[in-house]
Amino acid sequence: MTTVPVNMTKKPEPHETYVHGHHWRSAEDEKDAAKLGMWLFLGTEALMFSGFFCAYAVFRMLYFDTWHESSKYYLNWKIGGFNTLVLLISSFTIVQAIRGAQLGRKMMAFWYLAATNVCALTFLVVKLGWEYLPKIQKGELPGGFFTYGHGPAGTTHDQVFLGIYWVATATHGLHVLIGVFIIGWCMIRTMKGHFGPKNYMFLENTGLYWHIVDIIWIFLFPMLYLVG
Amino acid sequence: MTEQDSHDTPQHLAATGDDLHHEEMFDNDGHFVGAHAHAEHHHVTPFMPMFMTLVILVTLTIITVFTAEYVHLPGFGNLALALIIACIKGTLVAAFFMHLLYDKAIxxxxxxxxxxxxxxxxxLTMTDIGTRKLHEPLESGEIVVGGGAQWVEKNGKQVVDVKGHYAPAYDAAPGKSVLDAAREAYHAAGGHEAAADHGDGAASADTGHAAEPANADHPTEAPATDGAHANTPASTEPH
Incomplete structure (x- = not known):
């Protein structure tokens, strides 16, 4: 009776047989290049959001006092603070998901990714349900869509504040939504066994994207919700 | 592989990267760097530093909210404090969560x-917007071309004010520019001797007068001079 070796009974997972692209000298070079490319993309992201930060800085300087009133009146720091904590925790969980892949623990990576997506969806639900929908119903909209009536500033400064709030947070929210799909894709690929100690490049770059979303919120939160 | 067998040197193996065992023993120049080089490249994210980073980030968030809501600093103090804390938080995320500390410096x-x-x-944008108020004194007539000679309203008439001495307005003296009228008034008032009374050269006396309180030298003319600075923008000058 022949004995089948244990390692022959199981088909190897894709990450176990992963071979880096033939045009790379080594897997390290491939990973470093992918990461550098991701960082360059994150640089463009920072520059894109800096447009909103610049608009904020200019109008904050011009309408210093009325922005204090507008922020206190239109925004609730408790909602923003809750979302900040949610995003910080999600940043931690995606780091742990990468750790799971590096250690070759598939289910650890999967469940930490799932936790990250739960946080991301929580952020979006809170944002839409407790901020965007009430604001749309009340007409607290930017620029020409503003139908709220007489705001605290009683001037067009309200509309400028809401304009920057809506554009900056909605662009950030879009990034969160895109992140939900990419992390979902990571979960599928994790279950297919694509990520392991030899190959976690995609997972790591997803993590980098998710962290820049977190960093942008770290700046948007005090700027919009904690004015004064 | 036959070629590799014939050139079985560390340099060759490291350069091709075919043999993982040799790759971790030798760097790209073929120098022996030890087996631990492999572990350095495959940095496994540690648990505790990351968890402590999360704890610090949450603490800093609470500090931001507390200072913004309950500590009131003058001027831009609260905004500056909030942004400094945000910068610290962003740096922590980049250094630990985003692995910048462990990655290549590039x-x-x-x-x-x-x-x-x-x-x-x-x-640069803030510098532009923030310094625009410097041209407002020019627009409001506090700083005028021709130095201290400026259009003021006195007794309901536009007149030229030179160091507290008044000349008829341009429309009352046809053919003369504002500068000519100002020069005339200047000489009529005693010229350089008058300027010497102010204890200064002519040019610096102009600016010196503008900076003085309006009623310091000419108490009786103070209301008119005040009105000059506040009510006579350059755009309303007669031509």
Missing amino acids: NTVVVIASMFAVLLFIV
């Missing part, structure tokens, strides 16, 4: 270059 170079571009963008 990634940090990209980040610093991006931050430099962001700062350049915001600082």
Whole structure:
């Protein structure tokens, strides 16, 4: 009776047989290049959001006092603070998901990714349900869509504040939504066994994207919700 | 592989990277760097530093909220404090969560270059907007071409004010420019001797007068001079 070796009974997972692209000298070079490319993309992201930060800085300087009133009146720091904590925790969980892949623990990576997506969806639900929908119903909209009536500033400064709030947070929210799909894709690929100690490049770059979303919120939160 | 067998040197193996065992023993130049080089390249994210980073980030968030809601600093103090804490938080995320501390320095170079571009963008725009008020004294007539000679309203008439001495307005003296009228008034008032009374040269006496309180030298004319600074923008000058 022949004995089948244990390692022959199981088909190897894709990450176990992963071979880096033939045009790379080594897997390290491939990973470093992918990461550098991701960082360059994150640089463009920072520059894109800096447009909103610049608009904020200019109008904050011009309408210093009325922005204090507008922020206190239109925004609730408790909602923003809750979302900040949610995003910080999600940043931690995606780091742990990468750790799971590096250690070759598939289910650890999967469940930490799932936790990250739960946080991301929580952020979006809170944002839409407790901020965007009430604001749309009340007409607290930017620029020409503003139908709220007489705001605290009683001037067009309200509309400028809401304009920057809506554009900056909605662009950030879009990034969160895109992140939900990419992390979902990571979960599928994790279950297919694509990520392991030899190959976690995609997972790591997803993590980098998710962290820049977190960093942008770290700046948007005090700027919009904690004015004064 | 036959070629590799014939050139079985560390240099060759490291350069091709075919043999993983040799790759971790030798760097790209073929120098022996030891087996631990492999572990350094495959940095496994540690648990505790990351968890402590999360704890510090949450603490800093609470500090931001507390200072913003309950501590009131003068002027831009609260905004500056909130942004400094946000910068610390962002740096922590980048250094630990985003692995900049453990990665190749080139990634940090990209980040610093991006931050430099962001700062350049915001600082230059703020400098532009923030210094525009410097031209407002010009528009409001506090600083005028021709020095201390400026249009003021006195007894309901536009007149030229030179160091507290008044000349008829341009429309009362046809053919003369504002500057000519001002010069005439200046000489009529005693010229350089009058300027010497102010204890200064002519040019610096002009600016010196503008900076003085209006009623310091000419108490009786104070209301008119006040009105001059507040009510006579350059755009309403007669031509």
